[in-house]
Amino acid sequence: MRGQENEAETGLARVKFEPDDIEVFVPKGTTIAKAAFAAGCGVEMPCGGMGTCGKCRVHAEGELSEPDSSEKRLLSAEALAEGIRLACRAKIEGDAVVEVPAASRSIVQKILSDGVTRDVHVAPAVQKIYVELPKPTLIDERGEFERLAAGLMMYDIEAQIGVPMARELPKILRAADYRVTAVVSEDWVIAVEPGNTARHNYGVAFDIGSTTIAGYLIDVNTGHELAVTSAMNPQMAYGDDLVSRINFAMTEPRGLGMLRDSLLDALNRVIRQLVENQGVDQSSVYEVTIVGNTCMTHIFLGLDITTLGTSPYVPTICGQMTLRGEEAGLEVNPGARVHVLPNVAGFVGSDLVGVVLSVLREDDKRTRLAVDVGTNGEMALQHDGRLYACSAAAGPAFEGARIAYGMRGSVGAIDSVCITDHVEFTTVDDKPALGICGSGVIDAVAGMLDAGVLDESGRMLIPSEAGNLPSDIANRLVDGRDGPEFVIAWAGETARRENITLSQRDVRQLQLAKGSIRAAIETLFKVAGTNSSELEDILLAGAFGNYIRKESAVRIGLIPSIDMDKIVPVGNAAGAGAKLALISVRERERARRLASRIEHIELASHSDYENEFMDKMLFPSSADAAVTGR
Incomplete structure (x- = not known):
């Protein structure tokens, strides 16, 4: 009784989260989302808590704020009556019980951890x-x-x-x-x-992505990788894309500090997992290398990111930064050297430098294209001994965000789809379908194009126009809330007990994302004076590049149509670059030289980029997409 009086006196409310059976006390007026993060029950918020995506649905009972305009717009009256609320909008006004369903949880996703390998002379600092x-x-x-x-x-x-x-x-x-x-x-x-501890010499290499963080424990005496682990970037709670996080830093008094604190928590958690896995003392980690996009490395360093949000999008610094482990806030040896590799420009970061370091050579005269497909797509073109690079704000559709039933590549995500006279799909870990991730969306759209469900403009047939389609395909075209939808998985095949569909709006989101990436590639070709026919190969970097089917990527026009054998997934090439810079001073110096050699192409300064973007939003005809090996 006394505890209840104290709670009332201090303005705290008790919130219980199910099915985790976790209770926390939070100030009244706290959103369910913030309470969930405090309880360690992360909630998916692709829109950064702006109340625009509707993906943070929870079931809540107790003393809560009245539904606001966002909830009334995104939730039906029936859903609200049943206690369904948006975690980012609903506020806790007193004791409450909240159930976070699987579809709304931030789940650790399946992340490819092995990168490219090549010979390197081990020469650690x-x-x-x-x-x-x-x-x-x-x-x-x-x-x-x-x-x-x-x-x-x-x-x-x-x-x-x-x-x-x-x-x-x-x-x-x-x-x-x-x-x-x-x-x-x-x-x-x-x-x-x-004593003699010379044998125990370790380092950690990090690739800090907008969505995921990959960490590698390396024996720097030998260059051998001992352990690898990965984690979600907890900054996702503040927005799916870089613009959302920059806006958060600009509008919240402690925005930058909150972003940095959440990142450091994740990095230190990864370090602990790495060393515990191998029985290594954290004080024996003497060197750390970090790559990431410019925004992520600036946040890690605690540098102002507001200039990245306004034209001309200039970073505080491009060059390599080195600081002590204690100064960096990392749980390694206090005197450890932490090297943040150089950036190229405001939105072309050290992650692309890492990609170039690991898969391209300065003396190579061939024409080669490296593409890191993601929320902030980055690409490098090597032609006639020169290196060109740019970034394209593709948005988070490739990560499953802004897609009605989209999710990241975690357990239960539909990750591949095959459409012929019927539809087949697979899910991550073969679990019942919860949603569809980026690779599944690309497969599905490629199949819908071949099946005649979509035309080259991206328009989806309405059910009454499906008479000439195979019966199973025709039956999957249904009327949705905002137009036609195509059923990928029927309710009985899903963990949600509702159909998982792709809508006309979802297709448009993919067109925007793939149009941005492809238009950037074409702009690089024009600047360099070359075209796809001269490409020796296309290197698909990053975890996403390993999961998408090459044929589907070509079919939707995401990448140029070339011989399938020339399209090569190269794993986490950015992380591989960070590892190279860790085990070799020469490679770190090479990264510095590469960053200064790369010619940054600012797409906004190219008047024909917008026209190219509009053109590349269209899907290629099947004849245009026909390639050897398809």
Whole structure:
């Protein structure tokens, strides 16, 4: 009873989340979404909590705010009467019980973790050197650091030391009887450890994406990858795309700090998982390399991102940044060196530099195209010894957002679709269908084009026009709320117990996304003075590039029509670039050179880009899309 009085006095409300059976206390007036994140029950909010997508549906009972205009627009009267609410809009006014259904949860998605491999000379910046030093005497009155420096000089190291390390040095040397291992990075002593620990030398490479984070634990003595793990980027709670997050940083008083704090939490969680997996001490991680789009690396560094949201979209810095582990806020050795690889421009980041580092060569005269398909699509074209790059704001449709039944590639997502006289599909982990992810959407649209359900403009047949289609296909054309819809999975085949469909609006969203990517590719061709017929290959980078069927990507016009054998998925090439920069100083220097060599093409400055975009929103005819191997 006393606890209830305290809750009333302090303005707190008790919220219980099902089926997790978790209770939290939050201030009255808190949205269900914020309470859910506090409870560790993440809710999908592709629109960043703006109340425009309707995907954060929960079942809630108790003392709640009245439905606002967004809820009344996106939810039917029947749904509201049954207690269905939008987590981003409904506020908790008193004790409540909330059920977060599977379709609305932020689920850890299936992420491809292996990248490309190639030969590289292992030459890490961090060395661990065991030395046995003479003890000080009345005759040998050298300072403790000078004593250590003399021992390291035998290894051609002109040692330097910072104040934090110098403060700890005397007690470490004396406790270890002057038998120690010095951890040295480019002549700087960053740690000193008792005994001989030279074998234990680790680093972590990160690829920070807008949606996912991939982390790799590397033995930098050998260059071997020991462990890999990945996590959702928790900034998704503040918006699916970069523009939403930049807007959040601009409008919220602590917006940038909140974005950075959530990112650091995720990075440190990944580090803990990596080291625990291998029984490694976190203090034995002495070097970290990071790649990501310009916005993500700026947030990590705590740099102003508001200039990225207004023309001419200039970053605070493009060059490589290096800071100490303690300064970075990472749970590694406090003196560890954290290297954020260089960006190219406001929306062409070090992730693309990582892609180029791992799959392209400076001396290559061939014509090659590397495409990282995603919310912020980035691409690099190599032609006649020059490198061109640009970014295209494709939006989150490829991640399943802005698609009515869209979701990321997590358990239960329809990830492949085959349409002939009937429809077949597969789901991630073979679980009952919860929704459809980007690769499934691309497959479905490609099949709908071939089946005659869609024409080249993207218009979907209405049910009364389906008479000439095979019966199973015709029956799947139904009247939806806003026009025709095509049923991918019937209610009985889904975990939702309702049909999973693609609507006319969904198709338009895909057209916008693929038109943006393809128009950017064509603009690069024009600037470089080449075309797709000269392409040696197309390298599809990133996890998404590994999951989409090449034939479907060509059929919808996402990428140029070339021989299928020349379209090569290259895994997480950005992460592979981060690993290369971790195990080799030469590769990190090469990344710096590449970033300065890449010629950034600002699409907004090319007047014909808009015309190209309008043209590439259309789907190619089946004849145009016909390629060897299809």
